[in-house]
Amino acid sequence: xxxxxxxxxxxxxxxxxxxxxxxxxxxxxxxxxxxxxxxxxxxxxxxxxxxxxxxxxxxxxxxxxxxxxxxxxxxxxxxxxxxxxxxxxxxxxxxxxxxxxxxxxxxxxxxxxxxxxxxxxxxxxxxxxxxxxxxxxxxxxxxxxxxxxxxxxxxxxxxxxxxxxxxxxxxxxxxxxxxxxxxxxxxxxxxxxxxxxxxxxxxxxxxxxxxxxxxxxxxxxxxxxxxxxxxxxxxxxxxxxxxxxxxxxxxxxxxxxxxxxxxxxxxxxxxxxxxxxxxxxxxxxxxxxxxxxxxxxxxxxxxxxxxxxxxxxxxxxxxx
Ligand code: AVJ
Numbered sequence: 439x440x441x442x443x444x445x446x447x448x449x450x451x452x453x454x455x456x457x458x459x460x461x462x463x464x465x466x467x468x469x470x471x472x473x474x475x476x477x478x479x480x481x482x483x484x485x486x487x488x489x490x491x492x493x494x495x496x497x498x499x500x501x502x503x504x505x506x507x508x509x510x511x512x513x514x515x516x517x518x519x520x521x522x523x524x525x526x527x528x529x530x531x532x533x534x535x536x537x538x539x540x541x542x543x544x545x546x547x548x549x550x551x552x553x554x555x556x557x558x559x560x561x562x563x564x565x566x567x568x569x570x571x572x573x574x575x576x577x578x579x580x581x582x583x584x585x586x587x588x589x590x591x592x593x594x595x596x597x598x599x600x601x602x603x604x605x606x607x608x609x610x611x612x613x614x615x616x617x618x619x620x621x622x623x624x625x626x627x628x629x630x631x632x633x634x635x636x637x638x639x640x641x642x643x644x645x646x647x648x649x650x651x652x653x654x655x656x657x658x659x660x661x662x663x664x665x666x667x668x669x670x671x672x673x674x675x676x677x678x679x680x681x682x683x684x685x686x687x688x689x690x691x692x693x694x695x696x697x698x699x700x701x702x703x704x705x706x707x708x709x710x711x712x713x714x715x716x717x718x719x720x721x722x723x724x725x726x727x728x729x730x731x732x733x734x735x736x737x738x739x740x741x742x743x744x745x746x747x748x749x750x751x752x753x754x755x756x757x758x
Pocket of ligand 1: 602605644
């Protein structure tokens with residue numbers, strides 16, 4: 439029995455079962471690697487919100503400023519009648535800046551998210567602030583085939599994928615997603631935020647903040663395994679590791695074993711050598727031209743680009 443954790447009631451939801459299955463697979467593979475989606479339980483989502491406020495973490499505030507400054511110019515590309523599809527809707531904070539620049543009766547908003555309760559709560563909040571706005575949430579994994587609500591005659595479908603979330607995909611996964619999006623957005627377009635390749639020290643600092651919030655966010659996936667799945671390992675057995683890997687143009691996050699150790703999950707025991715890691719995330723960076731080429735291969739025609747004066751973050755319009 440782990441002291442302090444014995445009062446945790448196990449809650450074997452479908453999501454926990456998936457987490458357990460994926461964690462077993464992650465720990466059995468070589469090298470060990472798990473999807474970053476498991477960062478985002480309630481505690482992890484709160485930590486991510488704190489990351490967005492960190493002085494070192496420039497992407498969120500840079501993209502928000504671009505949306506604030508250029509929303510009117512961005513929505514000009516959408517057309518008068520729009521079905522606006524947000525992929526991975528989250529808190530629905532950024533889309534408000536677009537909605538504020540659009541005629542309320544010209545838009546049907548379709549936020550797509552895998553987490554139903556979270557999505558519906560966010561939609562309630564949005565509906566309160568935007569009375570009269572047509573909102574049609576879709577609970578789905580947008581990387582898999584899904585069916586969007588029908589688009590009326592004369593209405594263009596426009597995708598919105600902010601936050602550089604696409605950076606979590608490998609280039610092959612990004613290609614697959616962009617092809618799917620180009621298909622369902624045909625005749626409309628995609629407005630997407632990407633984090634741009636830059637000075638390595640700036641990138642490094644953004645994922646190694648002085649306050650240690652990113653470390654806590656990374657370690658949260660194992661804390662979650664402890665609380666939710668009863669995983670056992672030494673509490674000081676893992677440390678945060680984040681670095682820029684120029685060969686792949688990406689930040690990699692890992693949890694590194696501080697010494698040889700055992701991690702017990704269910705009936706299995708997994709061994710870590712000292713320094714061995716569980717790879718938890720990659721965050722790909724692109725040049726604007728590189729991303730446009732990727733999008734073009736997937737079926738889009740690159741259009742206008744909005745970037746901050748440092749060129750650290752870019753929002754791209756892609757015609758579908
Ligand atoms: C949500 C994937 C865009 O890659 O910068 C922040 C997640 N990870 N700090 C990113 C994240 C560590 C973030 N994305």
